[in-house]
Amino acid sequence: MRLTLRxxxxxxxEEPGALTTYEVNGISPEMSFLEMLDxxxxxxxxxxxxxxxxxxxxxxxxCGACGMVINGQAHGPERTTTCQLHMRHFADGDTIDVxxxxxxxxxVVKDLVVDRSAFDRIIGSGGFVSVPTGxxxxxxxxxxxxPVADLAFEHAECIGCGACVAACPNxxxxxxxxxxxxxxxxxxxxxxxxxxxxxxxxxxxxxxGFGGCTNTGxxxxxxxxxxxxxxxxxxxxxxxxxxxxxxxRAD
Amino acid sequence: MAVAIRxxxxxxxxPPGKPSRKPARKPSFIGSVWxxxxxKKAVMAVTGLIMxxxxxxxxxxxxxxxxxxxxxxxxxxxxxxxxxxxxxHEGFLWLARLALLTTVVLHGVAAxxxxxxxxxxxxxxxxxxxRRASYATRTMRWGGVILGLFIVWHVLDLxxxxxxxxxxxxxxxxxxxxxxxxxxxxxxxxxxxxxxxLHIRHGFWSAAQTLxxxxxxxxxxxxxxxxxLAAVLTCGxxxxxxxxxxxxxx
Ligand code: HEM
Ligand code: SF4
Ligand code: FES
Numbered sequence: 001m002r003l004t005l006r007x008x009x010x011x012x013x014e015e016p017g018a019l020t021t022y023e024v025n026g027i028s029p030e031m032s033f034l035e036m037l038d039x040x041x042x043x044x045x046x047x048x049x050x051x052x053x054x055x056x057x058x059x060x061x062x063c064g065a066c067g068m069v070i071n072g073q074a075h076g077p078e079r080t081t082t083c084q085l086h087m088r089h090f091a092d093g094d095t096i097d098v099x100x101x102x103x104x105x106x107x108v109v110k111d112l113v114v115d116r117s118a119f120d121r122i123i124g125s126g127g128f129v130s131v132p133t134g135x136x137x138x139x140x141x142x143x144x145x146x147p148v149a150d151l152a153f154e155h156a157e158c159i160g161c162g163a164c165v166a167a168c169p170n171x172x173x174x175x176x177x178x179x180x181x182x183x184x185x186x187x188x189x190x191x192x193x194x195x196x197x198x199x200x201x202x203x204x205x206x207x208x209g210f211g212g213c214t215n216t217g218x219x220x221x222x223x224x225x226x227x228x229x230x231x232x233x234x235x236x237x238x239x240x241x242x243x244x245x246x247x248x249r250a251d
Numbered sequence: 252m253a254v255a256i257r258x259x260x261x262x263x264x265x266p267p268g269k270p271s272r273k274p275a276r277k278p279s280f281i282g283s284v285w286x287x288x289x290x291k292k293a294v295m296a297v298t299g300l301i302m303x304x305x306x307x308x309x310x311x312x313x314x315x316x317x318x319x320x321x322x323x324x325x326x327x328x329x330x331x332x333x334x335x336x337x338x339x340h341e342g343f344l345w346l347a348r349l350a351l352l353t354t355v356v357l358h359g360v361a362a363x364x365x366x367x368x369x370x371x372x373x374x375x376x377x378x379x380x381x382r383r384a385s386y387a388t389r390t391m392r393w394g395g396v397i398l399g400l401f402i403v404w405h406v407l408d409l410x411x412x413x414x415x416x417x418x419x420x421x422x423x424x425x426x427x428x429x430x431x432x433x434x435x436x437x438x439x440x441x442x443x444x445x446x447x448x449l450h451i452r453h454g455f456w457s458a459a460q461t462l463x464x465x466x467x468x469x470x471x472x473x474x475x476x477x478x479x480l481a482a483v484l485t486c487g488x489x490x491x492x493x494x495x496x497x498x499x500x501x
Pocket of ligand 1: 212213215259292293295296300302303305306323355358359362363366388391392394395396398400405450451453454455457458459462
């Protein structure tokens, strides 16, 4: 396959950037999108140019490190991560636009790499459960009904890739935050922090400069893990419930 | 490299073993709701639903125009005496006006503040653009502004009668006929009602999500309810100018 790529190049956080056009040859349909970029980078290095910076780690769709906007869609045309997107979904001769996640809370570090540490701070403010450590508890010490376990597991699938933020016209982190809140708030292990978790995580989300939700639904379309749009509604309910209960903090 | 964040010499550090006697003040419910994006959106949803309930009643009352002048004018008179003698004359009417003014102001202020925030959170869009979301979803902001302007015009036209040339106080039936006897009266009103239909189409479903009622299994029912509400209100309101234009009401 022969492709024309228009890729966002930006030397550093404060530098101006621009879409730069590249031609690549010899791309096979079974290559992943990242392997296609590796091929381009090898050519750039041989030519003495700076390779294109992009984030990646597991390359098997589970770590959430990779992510770029391909032809205006976060992670490209298939519901999967960029590392699991294969070139067979493109045609010979295509022109492909590649841009970094765009959101005020995700500043560009270099080329296609953005700083997603705002997600870590949201997690840090409530994405945990308090458990006694030291000895392993019995596996069946806390019974979890099957529907609850399924719901929690569905939301535990979120890999924190940030595609939801990238796809949202408001740069909102509601889908990500709701995945974390619903995951832990539905389990008995998460019950002690049920109120403070949702209030603190939503508070941090707002403080980090993410936008609000207008129920546009782009996030759930982009999510490679299929976190449903209605998870945001579940989190809204948890938030309003926690507020009415006075935040679960002792008087 | 280890960095000492706090040492014993830190003057801001609390003395050990002495918990502060005053627990951190509990943030007020209203304050924390209004400060957060989720809470402010809930205010929009509640005020939107209150206005929606009002509009259903308003539309049904408007249809009395098809029952003749006595029916509509009699209803308008009854509204002014509602609650007497516990309320003064027009007391109920003024309470309702006050409540509606509060809801529309809260709704508009929250919309403006959230919109500013949302635009700032995505300072730069994508070079490769795609068509996003449905028409109703994309027009909530400008559609809302159109509705806001319409509310002002509507009050000047049929409440204060300022812009209604042939109007007489106390004769709503005749004033309605006067409004819909002008081309601009019909144009403004019908445009606004189409905008209202779109606003409710996204707004009702959206309010359900905001208030925590959205579930995957319920989604279709909520969307259908939103579409039915939007269609019924738009058709119900537009029936009046159509009735006057076609001569059924005169
Ligand atoms: C002053 C005029 C108005 C303005 C500026 C306005 C603006 C807006 C905006 C910007 C939204 C948010 C849309 C989004 O998040 O995508 C919204 C939502 C909504 N509006 Fe309005 N609107 C106005 C009047 C009305 C009226 C008259 C109604 C009565 C039916 C109404 C009902 C709703 C509802 C139910 C929502 C959904 C709230 C939610 O998303 O949770 N609005 N409005
Ligand atoms: S909710 Fe989906 S899109 Fe958002 S961070 Fe998690 S996995 Fe990625
Ligand atoms: S590299 Fe780990 S999910 Fe793509």
